[in-house]
Amino acid sequence: MTAADVDIAVLGAGPAGSTAALAAAQAGLRVALLDEQDAPGGQVWRAKSAAILSAPHTPESKAGAALRQAVADSSIMLHPATRVWQIARTGDGWQIDTLRDGATDSLTATRLIIASGAREVVQPLPGWTTPGVIGLAGATALFKQNLTVPGARTVVAGTGPLVFYVASEIRRLGGTVAAVVTPNTRRDWAGSLPAMLGKPALVARGALWVADLMLSGVPVLWGHQVTAVEGDTRVSRITAQSVTGASTHNFAADSLCLGNGLMPQVEAAQMLGVPLHHDAALGGWVPACSDDGVTPVAGLYLCGDGTGIRGADAAVHHGRLCGLRAAADAGCTSGHAMDIARRNWRRAARFGLAMTALSRPTPALAQLASDDTIICRCESLTRRDILAEIGSGATSTNAVKSGLRAGMGPCGGKYCQTSVARLIAAETGVTEGAVPPPTPRPPLRPVPVAAAAGQFDYDDLPIPKPAPL
């Protein structure tokens, strides 16, 4: 086998991937770090765009800046603005095909660490495809990168701590919060207190967000959920109801930030043959790997939220642990550092898992979609369409995908498959864990034909012997 370009390639430059890359680089290995964003930081520590000359710091911007500085000061070969569209095994190593500025390239590595992070779970409800409805996590990306709010008057709704962070950021950036609506109750939050006590600074910050909303007269509706969004080319009105259905509130608003926690992005690991299992406490389907990120696929490691939603703090320690493990497997041992990282990871994961538990969609949220509510946004397939397909005997996500195209659109099923699987589970009387996601297909991101084809000379086409006549 020819020598690989690098010892370790790390995909994803969020807290986990960047820290894994740093750990491996500090151990003396040649490390490449790839990310589709322009700078390391991931979603949680996303860097500001070039349009922002200066702005007040936040804990997230400081953490991100420190991480970016550490990467810049290291020997890591950073590949920013680089989309990975295909990964394949070559001999004992890996080939990673990338797309940057409309051109493809490839990189080989002996070992591969995937830190693919998370994406958002948004429970479909009537009107959720109206322009002006954006994901809670999507909103934080806008805030961090562009310091821009989605509208003049925003309702913030969903589960977990992110609603309060998003509401407070909208206020900090000059927007107006019409209301905060969360199905969680104060009792739900009180139940998480034991796990939260390990992170007093975060608890204090959260308490300040809530207090600020209260003092400013922003309605905070605990135990409530948004049940409908009205508006044609833009959100105009939001309806919220108490989870028990006892009370209804209407808000005039031009935007809605909506989310129900995060789920691990497992497609890349899945395509490379890592088995998945369902663990609701970790955010859904998670790939098989050890605490150190070792997978059953030789030379492939996983770390961070892509292995289960434990949050940014845990991701840092998990990244270090995984980077040290990969370095150790490459012959660069690190003494007790792995034990320390593992201990820190477990401690941080306690807090993160408590937040994941608060963020999980409640059963009542699954009832919000009406028959006419779109489930698959790409193909405009309604709940009625999906139920009819299941009723006709399509009882797997692959079968629903084939029959209806739910998951064949441009997003590749990223925003419908959780809902489709839940509907199959409910209709066929099995658990969500008995309804695996559909077979993942490359490319990992859409890639233009011209870019994939690259420079091409017709005479170089490898022509096989003609098919039998």
Next chain:
Amino acid sequence: MIRLVPNHADRIRRTAEVTFHFDGTTLPGCEGETLIAALMRAGVLHLRNAPHDGAPRGGFCAMGLCQECMVRVDGQVVEACRVTVTPGLQVARL
């Protein structure tokens, strides 16, 4: 009214305003910012119509996954949440 979370809007300094074009309309933006943010500040959230029912759609995930903010730049479909505003940028609705 008491504010515990300060309003930082006035303390954000951006690059000079430029103009770009969305579906024939000239809009302001800051060079280097993400197209979807510039469109949002300009009040443009309706970016395209869904292929089947023609219903209006706009940016949703804001991180390059959901493909709801697809627009056309230089003949190529791209995500508005991954395109950078440059002076005179021509953006077309799908």
Next chain:
Amino acid sequence: MSYDIAIIGGGIMGCATALRLAAGGMRPIVLDQGDLGQGASGVNAGTLSLQIKRVKLMPYALKGHHLWEEMGTAVGFAKTGGYTLAFTDREVDLLHERQTMKREAGAPITFVSNNALRAAEPGLTHAVKAASYCPEDGYANSALTGQYYRGKLQDAGIAYRERTPVTGIDRVDGYELQTPAGPVRAARVLLAAGAWLKPLAALMDVDLPVNARINTVSVTERMPAMMSHVIGHATGLLTMKQKANGTVLIGGGWQGKGTPQQGRGEVDVAAVKPNLALAQYALPALGTARVLRSWTGFEANVPDFYPLAGTLPGFDDAFVLGCVRGGYTIGPSIGQLMGDLILGRSPEMPLFDPGRSFEEDRP
């Protein structure tokens, strides 16, 4: 409960045979390790082209085209007509030699002038040196195979079990098939498991010389109308068509990696790139289309590239059907013939003895 026949493999061939058998009075059960129509039947490019069929299989393909047309919108059938292109002198020779033989075998293929081609498909490159045309060509949507046959089996009252792999086949007063969901008894068995025929036949101590090709297909996002016919290439290395929804499906038999035994195929970028390059060469406007998905499907074959369709060697109540080159097109018709054979009728076209010697190109 005992069935008259257990059909292992719920693709086009297994389901088409089951339907024929039920119509003839038998009680079949169909078992599939995955979902119905999710193997080669459901992941191929859906091309229905007489221009790429084997000469000796042309009667089966002509019948197949007729059956697909009858299935109609439920399977996404579209008869668009198809052009096959040649870009070099060598390809021109190949095109003339092969399409002439296929025309003599009954396919209504003609050679068309460049002007006629440009009038019909103005988006194609001007580098085309010669082209043939067949008005019978078109496509169906292979993704709808499972949905279609699931409904047909239900309508006919035929039992089927999905996600039920057969792990053992025992002879006990007929056959007892072992599955994770319990045993299934039947008087006869039909092996119709495509690329998985070899390990399946091995459960009955029969060695079938089945290999698998790993064909790659890619699909783009919706695009404005760019072409209106099925487009092929003289070497067979390209098939493409634009569906009514605007997506463009690109195939051509470029090989991926993996084996049926591993359970999954893997797309090989080294094969996808020239496949896409050839597509863009033929239709330059395709360059900006974003590829959303590429996938592979296992196409089973034996060394002579003719079907296995008949009794399993050494058995009189066990049958095998598969390895049909052009199996998507021919599947519905050869399934009917197979059903007739099992019912004890004489099929209207000859079948292909699985016990033959497999020297190349000698059925």
